[in-house]
């Protein structure tokens with residue numbers, strides 16, 4: 001794997017590679033379905049002009065329908081101030097999947113392809129615009145952006161975060177030392193989180209979220225933070241959760257991480273599934289696409305993920321997800 005492949009989306013400083021990880025990719029022993037996502041759509045409405053960057057990134061952006069536009073305009077322009085056009089970002093467009101107990105599913109895709117939005121919708125943090133999510137158990141989203149309170153101490157955040165994840169006060173107290181040890185923040189636990197380095201904050205978020213031992217753990221780039229030792233601890237923790245309960249989703253820009261930790265990979269582009277299959281099937285295709293995408297960006301010719309390319313990859317089935 002080239003260095004470029006390990007940094008597919010160009011925006012993360014990952015030294016994380018296959019070599020950082022001990023052991024082999026987990027072998028799935030699949031159980032019953034724990035998650036069914038049926039034709040999920042998420043549309044964001046944005047006030048303002050069309051966003052070129054969003055369009056470039058692969059999201060589907062269009063002006064809101066005149067009816068919605070006028071309603072929104074009426075709502076926000078009571079002082080008759082012009083607020084500009086209302087655009088819609090169709091971030092997730094008809095995603096369907098069945099995920100079984102014991103699977104670790106990597107979600108890959110270039111920036112803006114809808115990975116985080118999809119996970120947030122599956123975790124119940126944003127409502128689907130259309131479609132549905134059925135989960136057996138409580139999905140918990142663990143991300144470096146998890147909302148903790150910077151003005152409060154690590155200790156208070158552990159309590160609040162634990163309660164928010166559904167633990168009882170007693171359970172949080174029992175797991176408190178484990179969380180602090182895992183996060184490796186020492187005495188800083190007594191200081192406000194705003195005094196933490198970004199690595200310390202990210203480690204604490206990871207430690208809190210994974211202390212809850214959720215049935216479905218969703219990790220959004222959390223492994224991109226911290227040093228090699230912390231990443232190895234995180235990997236082991238995720239593997240433990242996967243063995244115990246179940247099911248792990250991992251959004252990562254590092255193909256090395258996805259290859260090491262995931263048994264299945266879903267590749268999203270412009271909010272749609274391009275491929276869904278075993279890691280060995282999907283990763284090489286995605287790598288080809290990213291190389292081509294980079295060549296296109298630097299002015300060369302490249303293959304795409306248009307309907308034709310998708311049709312080829314999906315064995316002639318056009319836009320329908322595989323698998």
Ligand SMILES: Nc1ncnc2c1ncn2[C@@H]1O[C@H](COP(=O)(O)OP(=O)(O)OP(=O)(O)O)[C@@H](O)[C@H]1O
Pocket residue numbers: 009044045046054055057058059089090091109110111112113114115116117118
């Ligand atoms: N709250 C929001 N309001 C409006 N648009 C949003 C919002 N959140 C995400 N989007 C848009 O939805 C699209 C998908 O974003 P998302 O963050 O899910 O992509 P991603 O694949 O996770 O990207 P990245 O790899 O950069 O994290 C993008 O065009 C983004 O700009």
